[in-house]
Amino acid sequence: MNNKPKTSAFERLKSKVKPHDREFASITLDIVDQIYDILESKGWTQKVLAEKMGKRESEVSRLLSGVHNLSILTLAKLQIALEDTIICTPKRYKTITAAQTSIIPEIPSSTYTPSKKAEIGESNYAMAA
């Protein structure tokens, strides 16, 4: 007699989900959320973005569906249209923040004193803006 509990199709399929598909879902929804945050901060709609990209709104909607495998070229076009950064590698981020620290005027009351002189690629300010 087989006493094994009956599993559902969902459970069986779930056990076969590939780690790279979980990573894909995470990355792609990060990108979608970032794009929506930028649109919201600019007060733009998907329609405005579509106009700036010279595409139909339905095409942009598909790009932002969270399941579209966005190419680097498409991401570049989106960044140009949005006039903002969607993705940034950790190395690039360090360079940008290091560059920002050099142009931020010093305010004595809020100046962080590093224990050593910052080198290129290092940031003294975690989120200098």
Next chain:
Amino acid sequence: MLLNIYVNKFATITLSNEFIYPRVKFYSVTFEDDVSEIDKFFEKMERSAAESDSSRFIALLEEIGNHRGAKERYFRKENAFGALPPKNKEIRELKLGSFEPIDNWRLYCLRLSDNIVILFNGGIKTTDKALDCPTVSPFFRQAEKLTKLIDEAIKEGNLTLLSGELKIKPGFEIML
């Protein structure tokens, strides 16, 4: 002589443990003495979808359930449902969308909030418009009917949207 007999079908809103996630509870609909509509969908997917497709599909469902919440942006609104009147303030956000992780698979659902989604059934869409597709059009129509009935049930107080869960009045059934 032709007899035209309508037999009402009854359904309940159900929630299986396997569809309870930290950020989202994915409910479904179960007709009398049957498995839930979402179980039928995944049984179909297990039989006929490529393993890579079902893997991506479930990975996305789990990412939303575990980490993101069912944000409106993740659901595609079906044009045919755009005309649904938002009569009740509480259900102004009602939208029926097709969850579209992979090219031709469609899972019709009703997103009630960031934490509550009711998953219906679906299949592989073979035409541009869902209503023209012999495979998914019955599920599309079923989803449309269920959405209207759930809308009424919310207005009548048989279903209440609480933060993070759906309160179902004991004994409540949907009559189709």
